Amino acid sequence: MSELNLILLGPPGSGKGTQGESLQEDLRLPYYATGDILRAAVKEGTELGRKAKEYMDAGDLVPDEVIIAVIIERIEGEEASDGFILDGFPRTVPQAEALDEEMAKLDRPITAAILIDVSDEEVVRRLGGRRTCEAEGHVFHVEFNPPEKEGVCDVDGSKLIVRDDDKPEVIRKRLETYHSKTEPLVDHYERRGILQHVDGTESPAEVGERVRGMLATLRREEEMEI
Ligand SMILES: [Zn+2]
Secondary structure, three states, X not given: OOOEEEEEEOOOOOOHHHHHHHHHHHHXXXXXXXXXXXXXXXXXXXXXXXXXXXXXXXXXXXXXXHHHHHHHHHHOOHHHOOEEEEEOOOOOHHHHHHHHHHHXXXXXXXXXXXXXEOOHHHHHHXXXXXXXXXXXXXXXXXXXXXXXXXXXOOOOOOEXXXXXXXXXXXXXXXXXXXXXXXXXXXXXXXXXXXXXXXXXXXXXXXXXXXXXXXXXXXXHHHHHHO
16 A cells, blocks of 8 residues: 555544544554644754744744644654654645645645544533543543542542633634634545545544544555556
């Protein structure tokens, strides 16, 4: 099989990160969560890392071209010669177009953009039900993983709170940003014929099965073309 260059798409709370990590193990491909590789570049003190740090220190967004350059630097490394899994970038259509252009220069097109689709209601249910322990950050969920005693951490008995990120108004804001900025990417990749749609409502294991089944189909199709 030729390389698998994958992009993960999905709203907050879709379980993208979990799927990315499990794909990384199954496929033995590097998993690039954009925040992590930016931080890594900063830590390693590469030229691009230093550039990114200037923006971060000033409290500015790191410009697209710097992020793309950091990603391309990783993609060109030995570790990504069979492909990679990208999560958290692109987030907007202009970013996707810029990434397409850079990948075309390398003659390494994106194989698939995998959308893990979850309704807004489900996102609110998943994120809004999270309760975090004030002392150590132990995480519970009122529905999926309730503590033995309501509002109290099982591990250390401290108070469980709703983190700012999990507050309804913040979740709604994040969903709004997702719908306005990131969802147009779905059309972008659909037009290019590489969008793969996966229902993210089921359990992580089931979603993982679907993703692996979809990749197996891609492989078979590719073999038939050769
Ligand atoms: Zn705790």
